[in-house]
Amino acid sequence: MLGYSSEKKLLALFEAIRDGEQYQESLRQRLCSKPGFAPYSAFMRIDRDGDEKLRTTEILDFFSDNREYTIRFSDCEQLIKYYDLDRDLCLSYQEFQQVILPCEDNGLRNLALGRAPFRVPRYEKLPVDMEYQLNSLMYSEIKFLRKLQDLRQDLALSYDFSTYAAFRTVDRYNYGAIDADSLKTFYKLNNKFLSDKESIAIVRRIDTDGDSKISYSEFSDFINNQLDKSALLYEAPKKLSESQANYGFKNDQSLLIRENNATPLKPAAQKKRSQTTEKKKRNQVQFERENEQINEENQEEEEEEAQPENQNDQSQEKIEAKNEESQEQEEENNNFQTPSKKNDDQNDNGLQFKSELKTAEKSDLDQSPDQNQSQMNKSELSVEKSRPSYSNYRVVNLIEDVLRLEKQLENSKQILALKSDFNLFDGFKVFDNLGLGYINELDFKKALSEIGIYATYDEVSLFFKRYDTDRDGRLRFSEFINALLPNDHYHASLVNRRSSNLVRSIQRDDCFTFSTRLQFQDLFRTHLSVERQLDLIRNKEKYISSSTFDQLDLNKDGRVTRFEVQKWLEDSRIYANQNDLDLLMKKFDSDKDGRISYSELADELRPRNPVY
Incomplete structure (x- = not known):
């Protein structure tokens, strides 16, 4: 069970879902009540490439066509992620219907689906009133998802929060699922009233399988808002700070979650295996080369200690050769390449390049100031x-x-x-x-x-x-x-x-x-x-x-x-x-x-x- 402050945050989240879902439903009904509006025509309006899939860039282009420049790329990703049932990172026509078709008025829903679609060319828009209503619906959905994301993050930052505790707070009688009656009881215990229509709106927003109940898995996915593996491949995860890495945070989720029971006073035990894990990440050839290099250095040190002090010249030559080899090895390791020897012709090319640089510098010095000024004037004219x-x-x-x-x-x-x-x-x-x-x-x-x-x-x-x-x-x-x-x-x-x-x-x-x-x-x-x-x-x-x-x-x-x-x-x-x-x-x-x-x-x- 959650504490008092966390329970109030959970109540605020449900109230935001109630108000936002009811407002979205009114916008859907207003759009579908337009004479001549066809859902497939709206789908073609956004699907510019005609591949029967709505991607993030196409939704972002739709907002830019309607001069909605405050919409970000991540907002469009969040919209697709919420309605994407098959997890293919895009919306099909069936999934797009859940965005624009009403859920409470089945007669209006069937009427809109029964209308014959009209063709929308690639660079054209819908009629003015339909374009305006569709833009209002999509823009309001983006704002609604933003608000829910902020409230979820605020709830997750509570010291006593856990997904199971939040679920048990609403499911007080341990039914194993949250329905409309459970929500009414939760509201009543917090001195709030919830009607049947409002409770259905909350369940409809979180329920994904359409059984009019919220299971623990559905509630967990909604609260935690975790990213799928496919989404991780699509977008690179953000880097963590050093303090977050020391405290055992993972960056494979949108919300930072501690692992291994780590706390600020008890960092996760990961530094012991840091060197070995770094070596395992490299390729096998480089790993073997590093071991050989360490063995050779140890042998050379033993030989140098056994030699007399009068052989200083030979030891200096060995040290210089050793430094040159170590520099070459460091360059190869930084480029993640296998060891290879440089050819003589490459050295010749390097010497030739150095001589060309010297001749170029001499020619620049030999030029008169007037010639340099004319070249500068030509560059300024080109700019x-x-x-x-x-x-x-x-x-x-x-x-x-x-x-x-x-x-x-x-x-x-x-x-x-x-x-x-x-x-x-x-x-x-x-x-x-x-x-x-x-x-x-x-x-x-x-x-x-x-x-x-x-x-x-x-x-x-x-x-x-x-x-x-x-x-x-x-x-x-x-x-x-x-x-x-x-x-x-x-x-x-x-x-x-x-x-x-x-x-x-x-x-x-x-x-x-x-x-x-x-x-x-x-x-x-x-x-x-x-x-x-x-x-x-x-x-x-x-x-x-x-x-x-x-x-x-x-x-x-x-x-x-x-x-x-x-x-x-x-x-x-x-x-x-x-x-x-x-x-x-x-x-x-x-x-x-x-x-x-x-x-x-x-x-x-x-x-x-x-x-x-």
């Missing part, structure tokens, strides 16, 4: 060429800002596209309430003010300059839908197949529900804000030079292709997926031929409103 120029930094910041703003606008479009009552016809009718078939700047500004958006004439002008492709001062339906349709094909197809709601509206946006009206207004606020910020960037740069275009045009053919943009972004340390590349190509490729010319790039980055 300066390797450094990125100031203009390159300007282009990187420019493209990064444009990409950030375009992604912000695309995100707002995708959120509006998920509204089931939104369609293109009613969206155009909000501004063309007279049915003229086109919108001018005055009508557009008036319609915005009636739906609660008060834009300036400059902002309206910037909006028209972007979407008025024929430059006639009017936006027709074919031009206006570019401001509503997202670039993502999935979200665009949702909007394109919807028809008009056929609602007679008193106000302009009464054709939509309240939530859709709010998102519709938010989209146009984002439009005006993005255009205003883009023009501020254009006025800051003032113009685009030919050298800037040459940085993007890698093959110097006068056209920038999609591959060249991707390669330039990678060299500039800007991460961009396929959707980001589509946004950039759509932004700068005005004639839609798949290539960006110098005139297209200059027209897009030229200031459009000198007022800003």
